[in-house]
Amino acid sequence: MSNALRTTTVGSFAKPDYLQRARNRHSAGKVTAKELDGLTRQATKEVVEVQKELGLDVFVHGEMERGDMVGYFGENLPGMRPGELVRSYGNRYYHKPVIASEVRWDAPVTVDLWRYAQSLTDKPMKGMLTGPYTIVEWSFDEHYGSRREAVLAMARAIHHEAEALAKAGAKYIQVDEPAIHTRPGEDFDLAVEAMGVVVKGVSAEFHTHICYGDVPKIYPGMLRLPVTQIHLAFKNANFELLHLLEADPWDSKKELGLGVLDVHDHHVESVEEVKEGIKHALRLVPADRLWIEPDCGLKTRTPEEVRKKLRVMVAARDEVRRDLAL
Amino acid sequence: MQTTVVGSYPRVSNGPEGQRLRKAIAMWERQEISREDLRRVQVDVLHEVVAEQAAVGVDLVTDGNITWYDPLSHFAAKMDGLQVGALERYFDTNTYYRRPQRVGPVHWRGPMTVEDYSAAAAASAAPAKPVLTGPYTLAALSAEGASEELVMEFAEALMHEVKALAAAGAPHIQINEPALVLRTDLPRGYNHIAGLVLRGKGNAKTTLFTYFGGVGPMLDDLLMLPFDVLGLDLVQGASTLKALAVTDVEKGLAFGLVDARNTKLEDPKAVAKAVLAFKDRVPLDRSYLAPSNGLEFLPRARAREKLEVLVTAAKLVGEATA
Numbered sequence: 209m210s211n212a213l214r215t216t217t218v219g220s221f222a223k224p225d226y227l228q229r230a231r232n233r234h235s236a237g238k239v240t241a242k243e244l245d246g247l248t249r250q251a252t253k254e255v256v257e258v259q260k261e262l263g264l265d266v267f268v269h270g271e272m273e274r275g276d277m278v279g280y281f282g283e284n285l286p287g288m289r290p291g292e293l294v295r296s297y298g299n300r301y302y303h304k305p306v307i308a309s310e311v312r313w314d315a316p317v318t319v320d321l322w323r324y325a326q327s328l329t330d331k332p333m334k335g336m337l338t339g340p341y342t343i344v345e346w347s348f349d350e351h352y353g354s355r356r357e358a359v360l361a362m363a364r365a366i367h368h369e370a371e372a373l374a375k376a377g378a379k380y381i382q383v384d385e386p387a388i389h390t391r392p393g394e395d396f397d398l399a400v401e402a403m404g405v406v407v408k409g410v411s412a413e414f415h416t417h418i419c420y421g422d423v424p425k426i427y428p429g430m431l432r433l434p435v436t437q438i439h440l441a442f443k444n445a446n447f448e449l450l451h452l453l454e455a456d457p458w459d460s461k462k463e464l465g466l467g468v469l470d471v472h473d474h475h476v477e478s479v480e481e482v483k484e485g486i487k488h489a490l491r492l493v494p495a496d497r498l499w500i501e502p503d504c505g506l507k508t509r510t511p512e513e514v515r516k517k518l519r520v521m522v523a524a525r526d527e528v529r530r531d532l533a534l
Numbered sequence: 535m536q537t538t539v540v541g542s543y544p545r546v547s548n549g550p551e552g553q554r555l556r557k558a559i560a561m562w563e564r565q566e567i568s569r570e571d572l573r574r575v576q577v578d579v580l581h582e583v584v585a586e587q588a589a590v591g592v593d594l595v596t597d598g599n600i601t602w603y604d605p606l607s608h609f610a611a612k613m614d615g616l617q618v619g620a621l622e623r624y625f626d627t628n629t630y631y632r633r634p635q636r637v638g639p640v641h642w643r644g645p646m647t648v649e650d651y652s653a654a655a656a657a658s659a660a661p662a663k664p665v666l667t668g669p670y671t672l673a674a675l676s677a678e679g680a681s682e683e684l685v686m687e688f689a690e691a692l693m694h695e696v697k698a699l700a701a702a703g704a705p706h707i708q709i710n711e712p713a714l715v716l717r718t719d720l721p722r723g724y725n726h727i728a729g730l731v732l733r734g735k736g737n738a739k740t741t742l743f744t745y746f747g748g749v750g751p752m753l754d755d756l757l758m759l760p761f762d763v764l765g766l767d768l769v770q771g772a773s774t775l776k777a778l779a780v781t782d783v784e785k786g787l788a789f790g791l792v793d794a795r796n797t798k799l800e801d802p803k804a805v806a807k808a809v810l811a812f813k814d815r816v817p818l819d820r821s822y823l824a825p826s827n828g829l830e831f832l833p834r835a836r837a838r839e840k841l842e843v844l845v846t847a848a849k850l851v852g853e854a855t856a
Binding site: 291292293294295296297298299301304306345346348349350387389390391420421422444445472 | 544545546547548553556559560563603604619620621622623624626628629630631796797798830831832833834835836
């Protein structure tokens with residue numbers, strides 16, 4: 209695998225209708241856990257097949273078992289209680305969990321399905337975790353009453369999960385922190401400290417994903433995050449965030465995940481506009497440290513839109529490699 | 535003491551019936567139902583949330599902002615001179631809005647909230663209060679930020695909206711200015727801006743509501759503005775309590791003392807006690823008890839329980855001051 213402009217995705221894929229129906233029926237007690245697990249694996253296999261067909265470099269398992277990135281941990285970490293629906297934007301809702309008592313980690317949450325997905329391909333399969341700052345920020349805290357205490361307790365729990373993924377063989381582990389810039393002045397140091405707790409002593413390459421917030425307020429401070437790669441959503445604002453890197457150079461040791469597909473727009477990008485964004489980024493980050501990805505998880509788009517958008521992404525990457533002889 | 539809400543209300547609840555609006559929007563986006571079909575569901579849910587507030591005993595209700603995509607683009611998409619742009623986090627919440635971008639002079643094109651206000655008023659036994667996002671917040675959260683020129687353009691556009699709401703019979707109109715909490719002083723000329731927005735209000739009472747933080751350093755200036763009621767977030771903006779403790783207030787306040795961002799339920803007695811601490815400094819008979827901000831950050835059932843806390847606390851205040 210060439211290291212120039214590697215491709216991957218951010219985590220979630222759209223759930224097929226049969227799985228969504230089964231999840232609804234499971235909630236109503238009409239589908240057993242075993243039946244749902246079978247369909248979850250079937251859908252996971254389909255996600256892996258799509259990535260094979262598209263020729264991506266590093267795979268994800270698609271998060272078919274998760275309602276959303278925070279609610280899932282709310283359902284599975286001791287100390288948390290599944291929540292009820294609240295809106296996140298537009299017509300999107302999630303089950304916002306409640307931190308009801310001391311957060312703990314008793315057993316692996318994500319490893320089983322990761323192991324299954326990895327068994328379906330020789331390509332590396334990313335372990336997918338939500339970061340401690342984001343889980344706390346997007347939950348109701350009825351227990352700690354102190355963000356610092358809650359975030360650090362959550363970091364310890366997520367650290368155990370990262371350790372379990374690494375022991376199972378995950379080479380890449382992504383720790384999503386889309387809420388990291390919620391209070392940039394007040395809390396950013398806490399989020400960095402928490403990421404340090406998550407990754408400490410874990411033998412894997414860590415990526416983090418940050419999107420849709422006040423990125424300028426945490427750049428270049430974000431380069432202090434103890435991870436190999438930081439992924440940002442660039443396409444949503446037509447790559448205007450790249451101007452930040454023109455003012456303050458990207459840390460040469462870190463990889464940049466370049467979001468090139470707007471996952472909140474039905475419009476399928478043209479190969480040309482994606483190429484333009486990649487070439488712009490290449491003036492700021494060397495090709496072996498630049499990864500090409502969508503802006504965010506793909507679950508917001510239909511399976512057909514996902515295929516079309518990812519095809520454009522891969523075609524643009526291939527053309528840039530050819531154009532620049534990378 | 536009366537009770538009111540700040541604006542938004544959860545638009546879905548558990549169960550298939552509770553999620554009919556979510557489903558209808560998804561179907562409309564897939565072009566499986568018409569705009570009129572969607573509107574019918576929106577109005578149905580709007581009626582439901584208005585009835586829910588009134589049933590709990592809220593004295594001044596809102597339409598729940600049920601039809602708003604978000605507090606910015608609901609207005610930006612309906613005014614001339616603006617485009618709706620990239621997704622941005624809405625203050626320090628877990629919600630997002632589409633950032634307005636000025637592409638020409640901003641003008642009022644036509645009513646943006648009147649239809650929903652009328653639907654709420656028709657369905658409610660209690661008076662309904664339309665809510666508008668204020669000119670400073672619209673400008674501050676836009677792509678270019680709060681230039682004086684843009685704030686003024688929004689103020690002129692909102693003046694027409696206020697006039698249209700007053701003409702439709704709104705007895706009380708509220709301007710929400712959460713972006714003021716990001717400052718330590720009022721924007722230059724804000725008194726004039728507020729006067730412009732309210733120029734066509736007729737006999738309607740008016741409230742200015744600030745939330746997502748405190749406004750202690752500018753409390754005196756806020757109290758001088760030409761609104762009948764000043765709404766304050768006293769949970770996330772608990773710092774304002776200090777300034778309030780040394781201020782004699784002549785106008786009504788909306789005490790945002792019930793946390794609209796955490797599921798933990800308050801003790802009504804503690805809420806009442808917090809209000810009663812101001813009984814000698816604030817005219818409680820012209821004041822309201824309110825959540826700290828819009829209730830849509832909570833699950834539906836918990837939002838209703840928070841309203842019950844409000845109503846019980848207001849009764850306790852009433853008993854203590856009778």
